[in-house]
Amino acid sequence: MNIVVCAKIVPLASVTIQIDPATKRIIRTGVSQELDPQAAKAVEEALRLADRHGGSVTLVVMGGEDATVGIRSALAMGATAAVHLSDPALAGSDALGTSKALAAAIRKTPFDLVLCATESSDSYTGLVPGQLAQLLGIPPLTFATALTVDGNVVTIKRQSEGGYDTVSAELPALVTVTTGINEPRYPTLKGIMGAKKKEIRKYTAADLGLGPGDVGPAGARERVLTVGRPPARPPGRTIKDEGDGGKQIAEFLAGLKLV
Amino acid sequence: MADLIWVYAEVVDGKISRATLELLSKAAELGTAEAVLLGPAPDDAITTLSQHGASKVYRSDDAIYRDHPTLPAVETIAALIASHRPAVMLFASSYGGRDVAATLSAKLDCGALTDVGDLTLTGSAIEATIPALGGSYQNSATLTGSGTKLVLVRPKAFEMRPRAVPATVEEVAAPRDAALRKIRVVERMTVKREGPQLEDSRVIVSGGRGLKAPERFAMLQELAELLGGAVGATRAAVDAAWVPYALQIGQTGKTVKPDLYLACGISGAIQHLAGMKGSKTIVAINTDADAPIFQVADLGVVGDVFKVVPQLIEELKKRKGA
Numbered sequence: 001m002n003i004v005v006c007a008k009i010v011p012l013a014s015v016t017i018q019i020d021p022a023t024k025r026i027i028r029t030g031v032s033q034e035l036d037p038q039a040a041k042a043v044e045e046a047l048r049l050a051d052r053h054g055g056s057v058t059l060v061v062m063g064g065e066d067a068t069v070g071i072r073s074a075l076a077m078g079a080t081a082a083v084h085l086s087d088p089a090l091a092g093s094d095a096l097g098t099s100k101a102l103a104a105a106i107r108k109t110p111f112d113l114v115l116c117a118t119e120s121s122d123s124y125t126g127l128v129p130g131q132l133a134q135l136l137g138i139p140p141l142t143f144a145t146a147l148t149v150d151g152n153v154v155t156i157k158r159q160s161e162g163g164y165d166t167v168s169a170e171l172p173a174l175v176t177v178t179t180g181i182n183e184p185r186y187p188t189l190k191g192i193m194g195a196k197k198k199e200i201r202k203y204t205a206a207d208l209g210l211g212p213g214d215v216g217p218a219g220a221r222e223r224v225l226t227v228g229r230p231p232a233r234p235p236g237r238t239i240k241d242e243g244d245g246g247k248q249i250a251e252f253l254a255g256l257k258l259v
Numbered sequence: 260m261a262d263l264i265w266v267y268a269e270v271v272d273g274k275i276s277r278a279t280l281e282l283l284s285k286a287a288e289l290g291t292a293e294a295v296l297l298g299p300a301p302d303d304a305i306t307t308l309s310q311h312g313a314s315k316v317y318r319s320d321d322a323i324y325r326d327h328p329t330l331p332a333v334e335t336i337a338a339l340i341a342s343h344r345p346a347v348m349l350f351a352s353s354y355g356g357r358d359v360a361a362t363l364s365a366k367l368d369c370g371a372l373t374d375v376g377d378l379t380l381t382g383s384a385i386e387a388t389i390p391a392l393g394g395s396y397q398n399s400a401t402l403t404g405s406g407t408k409l410v411l412v413r414p415k416a417f418e419m420r421p422r423a424v425p426a427t428v429e430e431v432a433a434p435r436d437a438a439l440r441k442i443r444v445v446e447r448m449t450v451k452r453e454g455p456q457l458e459d460s461r462v463i464v465s466g467g468r469g470l471k472a473p474e475r476f477a478m479l480q481e482l483a484e485l486l487g488g489a490v491g492a493t494r495a496a497v498d499a500a501w502v503p504y505a506l507q508i509g510q511t512g513k514t515v516k517p518d519l520y521l522a523c524g525i526s527g528a529i530q531h532l533a534g535m536k537g538s539k540t541i542v543a544i545n546t547d548a549d550a551p552i553f554q555v556a557d558l559g560v561v562g563d564v565f566k567v568v569p570q571l572i573e574e575l576k577k578r579k580g581a
Contacts, residue, residue: 019398096370123391125371126357126361127361139442140361141442142358155445161272163447166445167443178504228398230395237557238561241567244570245570245571246570247570247571248558249521252558254578
């Protein structure tokens, strides 16, 4: 089974992400980046499927040159190879532009299953998986908390408002995984060493047959107009518990007639 | 002529979802509100929609929409949009709403705005207010192009306002293409939810990683009962399998706006703040004085949650007894 995992490389979880008011984009230069923890769950799920059923796991990433560190960590986890869409012409793409680029790259490799996180940790529009499935002409199975493949049928437990649904489709298909689905493995030393030898294939927008009408700022349908801060909450009061913290809260709530 | 504003209507737990009615209330404010309701629905569904501002409902009760999610609905809505050209179509940020909007946005090659907190329409130009990065930013964004603008709205963004209008119903034919049946629902499991529901609770007592163990949630349950509220949790607590996903509050969980939010052992990661910052009063208990939760708290107590919460429970019991 050939599995493609779409992943994003995002600023480290410990970094307070900033938006550049001039470009209206997330500041990524000079910021340490990592494989999106949500995408790492998709990588892990792909590796488990490949262990069970055989086959390859190909990582597909769109991002700048500094995405390489994150790509290497997925390869160190065990992914077979990676495809890196890196081109200044791709910067500033909206979700649909990103989906078009990913779809064009995925079409260049044989695949049975595409795995994605439900959304990225930085911009979290959650649009890409559904768009990608539509562009590839395959069914999207979303919000998976568990995933199995039996023959050519993929079945997931899909989160729902009231519980979960068991949903299935024939391959090829796309599945998005929720964060609770697994606990990603840590790369071993052997994995880290081996990752350095693995192939990272690079594509530009032109390689993918994409022009300014499709990707980059000119191709974007979504456009950020202004970047601002929300109105601040009036400042509150912070006290240190001197043995009567619980009582102080009770009094505060009584004062607001909440008890 | 007023702009046509469509709402993708959804049935959750056997009734028209609250989010649908919130969207209709906003749609009626922006222009002429109409709804698209696909799949089996309760008998009073049309009445409920018209009581919240829908002047027309595009309707099919075909089971294909229930048994085969996303693809048939996308096919039907794309055809309806092509013939009626509404200015805007609003979707709730529900599982189903997100799937349909995302797929439709690629089919129509129009993109979509997500996580929208508010929106205005001037001529054919749409401007949406979008809290970004867990609400630490508040941006405005638009969609270019002349077609229908697809908009996914944050939960609780708009108030539900009953506004009874007479509604006409237009039956639509369900698609029969076998390719649209690729996704099959094999089984549905409804987890029984007990006690007050998070979304509707006026008081929420929430726990995070600082609780250190699942059994500690019993303490929060007792406190919530004393306050007549419900228990919530952070993603860390859910990921650690201490509590079910249904309790998760934040970016990837529920968005809540209770009168009182009591955060116990929660540091306040932006993903969590995104789901509860709109609460009227926030009280936080945490050992770390630098925890970001204190920046949004009306009252913050720097202390041991295992000392402060039991004392608060005792104090509330005393006051109740008095």
